[in-house]
Amino acid sequence: MLRLATLALSLTLPMAAFAQCGGAFSEFKSGLKAEAVSMGIPPASADAFLSGVRQDASVLRADQAQGVFQKPFIDFSRHLISSQRLNKGQQLAGQYDSTFDRIETTYGVDRSVLLAFWAFETDYGAFQGDFNTANALATLAHDCRRPELFRPQVLAAMRLHADGQFDPRTTTGAWAGEIGMVQMLPQDIIENGVDADGNGRVDLKTSATDALHSGGKMLQHLGWQAGQPWLQEVTVPTTMDWAQSGLETVKSTAYWQALGVAARNDTLADLPASLILPQGHKGPAFLAYPNFNVYFEWNQSFTYVLTAAYFATRLGGAPIYDAGNPDTGLDSAQMKRLQHRLQDKGYDVGDIDGILGAGTRAAVKAEQQRLGLPADAWPTPALLNQI
Template sequence: MLRLAFLALALTLPAAAFAQCGGSFADFKAGLKAEAVNMGIPAASADAFLSGVRQDPAVLRADQAQGVFQKPFIEFSRQLISSQRLNKGLQLAQQYDSTFDAIEATYGVDRTVLLAFWAFETDYGAFQGDFNTANALATLAHDCRRPDLFRPQVLAAMRLHSDGEFDPRTTTGAWAGEIGMVQMLPLDIIENGVDADGNGHIELKTSPVDALTSGGKMLQSLGWQPDQPWLQQVSVPTTMDWSQSGLDTVKPAADWQALGVTARSGALADLPASLILPQGHKGPAFLTYPNFSVYFEWNQSFTYVLTAAYFATRLGGADIYDAGNPDAGLDTAQMKQLQQTLRDRGYDVGKIDGILGAGTRSAVKAEQKRLGLPADAWPTPALLNQL
């Protein structure tokens, strides 16, 4: 049986314990063993896990080459969403109807949300990744950029191994250590893994029932609220104060309606909402509701999150979004130039990576307001030239 107490123990260890990284990989593994034994993992089990673990340079290359998230929403969503993927999702919704009924009754997570993750993470289980998971996690934990994220995941994998739920030699998955059809990290499996098919094991790679149910439990644990929407396509008047857009502005849906925001289909939900314009005021527009924030606990990329949330609405019968006619955006080199320019002006844009993240959007909006431009947080070549 999985020991849920391990999660609480791992999260209460001193931060300094998670900061051990770099240096000799042999010394790094020795430190992992000592920490694992301190958590109650048998020394023999820790040795068996670590004996074959090695660094994988391909993992670091993959980590540093996430260019797909540099694509704007329209291009990214059209790349990921096809009629074939949509139809496959609808077919699987029927095939696993009883499983989704149970998930919705127990955890309150709509089937379309899980289907969208299943589609985007592994193409409904077809491509789950072929990186050795133990090696991937150890490599990322040893690398000193995010040891606080990955060191606990290595220790969680060691716990799973000790409990007979993880083989460090044969378990494979994504380069970042996620496992199974909906791609869950070891700590998530310890906390939220469910043996839904009742065979005595949590099999996220081979059992859709286990994988989907575990994903549903995980989303509930992250704060998903049952029977609430997450995203809705809207139309926005051209007289809108665009500076009110963005996830940092939250208003009752009735207030947005009073400003002229209307649903493209149905009615606005009676919930707090934010207006997002992923490619500026001339492109598509959406209202996001509280459940939308849960997506960011799964993935930090705004473009990925919006696309996954939108695809879930499409699986539920929503219309294709109106792409509008957005102004041209920046290529990767221009985006990096913009980020450096904004940093030089004192803005915190995070890493200079060519990705339009929250920090860059906030800085762009501030500069647009200063220059008297529509403050919609969408950077254009014209803005870059003015700066």
């Protein structure tokens, strides 16, 4: 499963609760019960939910084995995007045409965006995950790396259970606790679940109509702007200041046009935008518009987000991107060495994980500027040797 659980959560909890991780699992569950009861969940319901909850070591292994995100954009996108997925998406767009019409009218989210998430999260519902959701969430909440993320989700699942909408014994999904065709966390379901087919319940596992409406409502809730694009492929001149690339720089399209940036197809939207060069100035180039930032509320992996956004443009009719001829990048071991060296220089690169994340990109760009290299945030073996 590619989805990373990264959404901000809205359950109102004391900050002290976030530190309640680790230790004996039985004591951890007792703490969960006390917290759930304080939130108004009946004690008997909390007991029924927690009685069968167990730690799942396979969840932690899955959490620690996300090597796919170490792939660069070109490799990653080619891995995820196939003619079969593209054709299936186009077929489903027609099959659920009236559903997508309602979603676009109600929530302002383009069908291509939801189709791309549907494809990547579960291969259009075919592979929704077989981890016990209650066990997965409790295991991750007990683990002390991200309790502030997962503990509220356990409590949200307990609320759904108390309302008769979640069976802790039989509900399954992704290793990180997401459920259904577009993979939503329990708190997402509470806030954005939609019974679009009118059968009296929100069913994200077997009702595509419910799942797609719920995903559309969630994206609207996260800030999606109706009628606006999210990503567009562009061509760039060979002489521009590459340090202006990156999501941290937001300029008008008129500004980018003045520098020689042009739409590869169609025309540029009149919106603020950032120039993205996922594999440096010799590789693919895109302008990211404000809606692109909403993707990071769904998933925080830059490569995943860019690939999902790009696939949505393909489903909407855009051609295959021009891959260019990017300089050779770093393998996982080299990337970790680079991260260690950057960290030693005082840069905050986050985890030493071999993934080219935002912190590593920023540090690479700073070092490229210091060394007089094209500051496009794409690390190469030559850069590694100079640091």
